[in-house]
Amino acid sequence: MTPRVKLRSPRLHAAAGIILALCVGAASEALAAEDASLEEARADLAPGGDQASPAKFFSINAVLAKHDRQRDRSITDAVRLAALTPSNTATDAPPALREAPAVGAEPFGLFTFRAPDGLLWRKWRGVEAAMVKEQAILDHCRADAGNCPAHAAQFLRLVNAVGAKLGRDKLDEANRGVNAAVRYVSDLSQHGEPDRWSTPLATFASAKGDCEDYAVAKYVALSAAGFPRNDLQLVLVRDRMVRQDHALLAARVDGHWLLLDNRFSTLMADSEATRFTPLFAIDHQGVHLFATPYANRPLVGGELEAAPAAAVSGKAIGVGAPADSASALNTLPLLM
Numbered sequence: 001m002t003p004r005v006k007l008r009s010p011r012l013h014a015a016a017g018i019i020l021a022l023c024v025g026a027a028s029e030a031l032a033a034e035d036a037s038l039e040e041a042r043a044d045l046a047p048g049g050d051q052a053s054p055a056k057f058f059s060i061n062a063v064l065a066k067h068d069r070q071r072d073r074s075i076t077d078a079v080r081l082a083a084l085t086p087s088n089t090a091t092d093a094p095p096a097l098r099e100a101p102a103v104g105a106e107p108f109g110l111f112t113f114r115a116p117d118g119l120l121w122r123k124w125r126g127v128e129a130a131m132v133k134e135q136a137i138l139d140h141c142r143a144d145a146g147n148c149p150a151h152a153a154q155f156l157r158l159v160n161a162v163g164a165k166l167g168r169d170k171l172d173e174a175n176r177g178v179n180a181a182v183r184y185v186s187d188l189s190q191h192g193e194p195d196r197w198s199t200p201l202a203t204f205a206s207a208k209g210d211c212e213d214y215a216v217a218k219y220v221a222l223s224a225a226g227f228p229r230n231d232l233q234l235v236l237v238r239d240r241m242v243r244q245d246h247a248l249l250a251a252r253v254d255g256h257w258l259l260l261d262n263r264f265s266t267l268m269a270d271s272e273a274t275r276f277t278p279l280f281a282i283d284h285q286g287v288h289l290f291a292t293p294y295a296n297r298p299l300v301g302g303e304l305e306a307a308p309a310a311a312v313s314g315k316a317i318g319v320g321a322p323a324d325s326a327s328a329l330n331t332l333p334l335l336m
Contacts, residue, residue: 110278110290114288121286126197127197130199130202134201141153160225161177171222179265184211211248211262215247219249231252234282238277240276250281259273
């Protein structure tokens with residue numbers, strides 16, 4: 001059998017031709033548009049020329065500045081520094097380390113920090129409370145000199161003499177005056193106990209005392225004469241030359257600390273006192289420990305360094321004490 005061949009309608013052929021023509025036209029338009037975009041890009045890269053110039057380079061600051069100008073027309077030359085961290089931005093970066101000063105502002109060029117409550121705190125608070133009571137006696141003496149006890153009048157004469165001096169002379173007057181008025185006697189010999197801190201009027205009444213009694217009397221005399229309390233410190237040290245603990249007064253004049261010692265009539269600069277290992281500083285703000293790790297002092301005569309402040313025990317005695325009494329009682333009290 002011969003197969004039949006069905007002929008398509010001429011209209012179908014015409015429609016197919018129209019569709020094909022439309023597709024070709026659309027493709028041509030797309031290619032033309034792409035060519036136009038390429039021409040524009042070439043024009044941007046090479047304005048005024050037919051050949052493309054090398055690629056343009058730009059900085060991030062320029063882009064940010066352009067962005068800012070578009071956002072705010074009032075900005076004409078904005079610059080962003082990406083390395084700066086805004087103050088309101090959290091960061092886990094460690095803070096910059098600040099180098100500690102090589103020399104502290106306290107005596108001996110050291111640093112101090114508050115000592116924990118302990119025996120020294122209790123002793124100093126007791127002395128401060130007693131000095132408040134003695135202040136009432138001194139005020140009465142100023143108001144009625146005829147009824148003033150002899151020892152209180154003697155101390156007031158010293159205060160007035162100190163007040164009449166200026167600067168370093170003020171310290172020299174206090175040091176010589178107290179040293180001349182008091183004879184060194186250990187607490188064990190005078191009071192029958194290893195350690196007692198006396199107030200100035202009690203010391204002047206007996207005319208006897210040990211090293212911390214001298215220092216306390218000088219501290220009060222200078223304070224009463226108008227010397228700044230922030231520039232006065234009772235200092236407890238270890239004298240490595242004689243292997244004994246000692247108390248003295250440190251006073252600051254023109255930024256320099258001077259030492260008032262019951263063993264010497266002249267003043268000594270703290271920088272010259274290389275025989276001392278500083279342990280405690282006491283003033284109107286309380287008891288403080290010296291930051292002894294910062295100390296850099298040569299040993300004297302092959303002596304060993306003093307023990308850390310928190311590890312010593314016993315009492316503070318004056319270096320001028322007899323050798324037999326110093327052999328048993330030659331260390332400072334425990335803090336705890």
